[in-house]
Amino acid sequence: xxxRSSCSSRFCARRNRHPGEVKGITxxxxxxxxxxxxxxxxxKRLAYHRVMATPQNEKILLGEAGEHLVISRLxxxxxxxxxxPRKWRxxxxxxxQGPTFQVKTTDKGLNWMIGQIRPNHxxxxxxxxxxxxxxxxxxxxxxxxxxxVIERSCEAWxxxxxxxxxxxxxxxxxxxxxxxxxxxxxxxxLEHFRERWDQLPAPVKARPDSES
Numbered sequence: 001x002x003x004r005s006s007c008s009s010r011f012c013a014r015r016n017r018h019p020g021e022v023k024g025i026t027x028x029x030x031x032x033x034x035x036x037x038x039x040x041x042x043x044k045r046l047a048y049h050r051v052m053a054t055p056q057n058e059k060i061l062l063g064e065a066g067e068h069l070v071i072s073r074l075x076x077x078x079x080x081x082x083x084x085p086r087k088w089r090x091x092x093x094x095x096x097q098g099p100t101f102q103v104k105t106t107d108k109g110l111n112w113m114i115g116q117i118r119p120n121h122x123x124x125x126x127x128x129x130x131x132x133x134x135x136x137x138x139x140x141x142x143x144x145x146x147x148x149v150i151e152r153s154c155e156a157w158x159x160x161x162x163x164x165x166x167x168x169x170x171x172x173x174x175x176x177x178x179x180x181x182x183x184x185x186x187x188x189x190l191e192h193f194r195e196r197w198d199q200l201p202a203p204v205k206a207r208p209d210s211e212s
Contacts, residue, residue, distance in 0.1 A: 066105025066128035067092050069136055073195075078203040091123060097204040101126050110174040110190060117147050124200065127172065127190075140196040146172070149189075152182035 067083055070093050074081035080096035091100035099122045104112040107130040114125075123143040130136045141149070150170045157180045158164065175187035 062105050062107060062130065063103070065130065066126070067103045069128055070101055070103050070126045070138060073138060073197065077197055077200075079200070080203070093126070095203075099124050099200060103128060104172075105130060107131055112172045114146070114150065114170050114172055116168055117143065117150065119143065119147070127193075138195055139190050139193040140199060141193050142199060145193070149182075149185055152184055153180070156180045156182045 071081045071083065074093070074095065079098055081093055081098075084090060084092055084094050092103040093101035095101075100120075101124050103126045104114060105128040106112055109131070110127075110129060112127050120143045125141045125143070125146045127139040127141065128136060129139070149172060153172070153176065154170065156176070160179050174190035175181070176185075181187055
């Protein structure tokens with residue numbers, strides 16, 4: 001038999017081999033036709049994705065996405081911005097010689113949970129709306145604006161729910177719950193703060209590297 005016919009015979013033998021015998025996989029019961037993975041490997045991959053898809057992990061990833069979106073917006077505007085260190089007890093995004101940002105992110109409607117806020121003239125809030133994955137929106141409010149919104153909304157809520165207890169957390173909404181819209185901030189109020197990066201002070205120009 002010629003070398004060519006010998007190679008052809010071996011090729012045909014491989015083509016006719018049972019899928020379970022391909023690449024050293026001899027146990028045909030462990031073969032999955034989906035993407036050529038053994039059942040063991042496929043189950044491990046599915047288990048990994050199940051772990052990553054837990055509600056807690058999804059919440060963490062959503063928060064990370066919101067912070068990175070805000071940073072990308074700031075970088076494009078000329079600010080030297082970065083994430084704060086992990087477990088940092090201050091703000092989420094820091095700007096070199098500039099203001100800071102608290103970032104709140106949602107993908108389920110214009111509703112963000114915010115705790116108590118102390119006055120800080122250098123602080124801004126970025127309320128990120130990820131309902132549209134391709135075109136997310138960032139609402140930019142100063143520390144003063146967000147405190148006023150929360151104060152007025154609390155007054156409107158307590159006027160309707162006189163027996164409610166203060167738990168220290170606030171919902172920033174648009175639209176507000178029925179009958180609880182503050183007079184100064186009627187439904188649709190948030191649109192005024194849509195991508196309002198113009199409120200920030202001008203970015204500090206980068207200093208040229210010192211000549212050696």
